[in-house]
Amino acid sequence: MSQVIQIQPLSQPVQMPLEAAVFSAEVEAEIDRHLAKYPVKRSAILPLMFIVQRERGYLDPPGVLYLANRLALRITDIWEVATFYSMIQTNPVGKYHIQICKTLSCKILGEPKITEHVCNKLAIQPGETTPDGRFTVSLVECLGSCGTAPMFQINFDYHENLTPEKVDQILDSLP
Amino acid sequence: MRIEAIGCEPLQLRRVHLENSRSLEVYRRNGGYEAIKKVLDSMSPDDVINEVKKSALRGRGGAGFPTGLKWSFVPKDSPKPKYVVCNADESEPGTFKDRYLMERDPHMLIEGMLIAAYALDAKVNYIYTRGEYKYLIDIMDVALAEARAAGLIGQKILGKDFACEIHTHTGAGAYICGEETALLSSLEGNRGHPRMKPPFPAVSGLYACPTVVNNVETLTAVPDIIKMGGEAYQKLGTEKSGGTKLWSVSGHVNKPGVYELPMGYDDMEKFIMEDCGGIPNGRTLKAVIPGGSSVYIMRADDIIGKDVRMDYEGLVAAGSSVGSGGFIVMDETVDVFESTKNLTEFYKHESCGWCTPCREGTDWLVKVFKRIENGGGRIDDPQLLLDLCDNIEGKSFCPLGDAASWPIQSAVKRFPEDFKKRLL
Numbered sequence: 001m002s003q004v005i006q007i008q009p010l011s012q013p014v015q016m017p018l019e020a021a022v023f024s025a026e027v028e029a030e031i032d033r034h035l036a037k038y039p040v041k042r043s044a045i046l047p048l049m050f051i052v053q054r055e056r057g058y059l060d061p062p063g064v065l066y067l068a069n070r071l072a073l074r075i076t077d078i079w080e081v082a083t084f085y086s087m088i089q090t091n092p093v094g095k096y097h098i099q100i101c102k103t104l105s106c107k108i109l110g111e112p113k114i115t116e117h118v119c120n121k122l123a124i125q126p127g128e129t130t131p132d133g134r135f136t137v138s139l140v141e142c143l144g145s146c147g148t149a150p151m152f153q154i155n156f157d158y159h160e161n162l163t164p165e166k167v168d169q170i171l172d173s174l175p
Numbered sequence: 176m177r178i179e180a181i182g183c184e185p186l187q188l189r190r191v192h193l194e195n196s197r198s199l200e201v202y203r204r205n206g207g208y209e210a211i212k213k214v215l216d217s218m219s220p221d222d223v224i225n226e227v228k229k230s231a232l233r234g235r236g237g238a239g240f241p242t243g244l245k246w247s248f249v250p251k252d253s254p255k256p257k258y259v260v261c262n263a264d265e266s267e268p269g270t271f272k273d274r275y276l277m278e279r280d281p282h283m284l285i286e287g288m289l290i291a292a293y294a295l296d297a298k299v300n301y302i303y304t305r306g307e308y309k310y311l312i313d314i315m316d317v318a319l320a321e322a323r324a325a326g327l328i329g330q331k332i333l334g335k336d337f338a339c340e341i342h343t344h345t346g347a348g349a350y351i352c353g354e355e356t357a358l359l360s361s362l363e364g365n366r367g368h369p370r371m372k373p374p375f376p377a378v379s380g381l382y383a384c385p386t387v388v389n390n391v392e393t394l395t396a397v398p399d400i401i402k403m404g405g406e407a408y409q410k411l412g413t414e415k416s417g418g419t420k421l422w423s424v425s426g427h428v429n430k431p432g433v434y435e436l437p438m439g440y441d442d443m444e445k446f447i448m449e450d451c452g453g454i455p456n457g458r459t460l461k462a463v464i465p466g467g468s469s470v471y472i473m474r475a476d477d478i479i480g481k482d483v484r485m486d487y488e489g490l491v492a493a494g495s496s497v498g499s500g501g502f503i504v505m506d507e508t509v510d511v512f513e514s515t516k517n518l519t520e521f522y523k524h525e526s527c528g529w530c531t532p533c534r535e536g537t538d539w540l541v542k543v544f545k546r547i548e549n550g551g552g553r554i555d556d557p558q559l560l561l562d563l564c565d566n567i568e569g570k571s572f573c574p575l576g577d578a579a580s581w582p583i584q585s586a587v588k589r590f591p592e593d594f595k596k597r598l599l
Binding site for chain 1: 176256265266267268269270271274299301305306307308309310342344345346347348349350361362363364365366367382423424425426427431432433464468501503505508509514517518521524525527
């Protein structure tokens, strides 16, 4: 084999900011409620990441710094966890994140047709975001909706028993 | 989609069709929180564990470990706090039963957890729900607040000397966190890597304290076991597989849904062809994956006319297993090479990367599948796939490696024609 394989770095270096993210008093109170559930602060890391994502669009470097301060952890501890979980976004995603289930039951009941329809309609490929930042399309693994396949999730909302017509309706009705 | 019981009175699905079924009021009006009252009034923790042992209830998450036995492993004299953790990380492809239990009857889960917490002397307990099911976490939070307001959670529950807290917790999209030790790593705020067993969680689990991790369907069976007695519950099923089981039916059937069947339901052919309405569009059955993606795939010939009993022993005898009860039906249009490739990609994506056989092995498997798909299949590729599986199965740190191997091993052996036609 004469093919040369280029090894890509696993991730790009991140420039960490000096200033951590700041949240409103209500969000701080919500964070306190999560922290109160556990005898160990670190346990709240995933619930808190979701809050940072909700507030800032994704888990950005100031958000990471905030979590490190709030949980008394190192910055690397936060990145270590963030990069493990597929629902934690360390890069910006569209306002509407369309996650199409591609696992077996959805696959055999029409997922490819739904994916094609969504991608044609938005003129992007899975993994991409529309230039206006409104939509991101991802193919994801089983979302536990096999009895109502095919399906996708837009942000946290399930949309089931999809047909191309239903996809049009759903996407056209988003604010 | 249907949600109903067949061959038995609905037990776990008793309330799902009632209006407002998730409210405390409806739950109470229909027998809810009677079991915890009975427990606090008249049973010792050991009595509870004995009833669960008698019930022959086996873990409904996939492994099928006897629940009473699991509970009895928790050391009673440990000075450490003890924990009950509900595994609601339902992510096994083809499985969606826990979702409807929590959506329609969240108080049944709370009551099951209260009873388990009483039996195990656990004061603080968690429901670990997969991140995608955020709406279920919201439903559980509402139900927990209702229960707290009614004096069913907190201090002095029902006026007795029993205190218990239950909190929801979110996962964030990792299948591996359904494995109990990985779930505990995740709940502690780490990457979801599994841990070495022993020590088992019963001895050293959450925060290195004695912990029992049980699936939603397992815990929701407990209130009925207490109410009717372990023996009566067991008799609903068979000697070794007590009670009823929820089957999540998907794929090529006319009536997909969640079905509650007595353990030992006879037989699988009738279940598919009659209860689930048969195969759509006049097509014929080709294959069934009866217990979630991780179990052996079955050929139609091994089901039709074969009286396959639907319980732990019956399915093993038929060459597969109950697993999580994720019942995926496939008709003649499905190419088992493609369906197996689909599942292998799932396992590659979900391998946590902790151990080499699973991390590298699943990646190699996908590469071989892709090469075959792209026309580069070689005559010895089926054997290569089996050899790779042989180097993963039993050699990985946790059962994910086994789960990735079994679909391939069974597909290559039982559907050789779908592989051979792609080879040079």
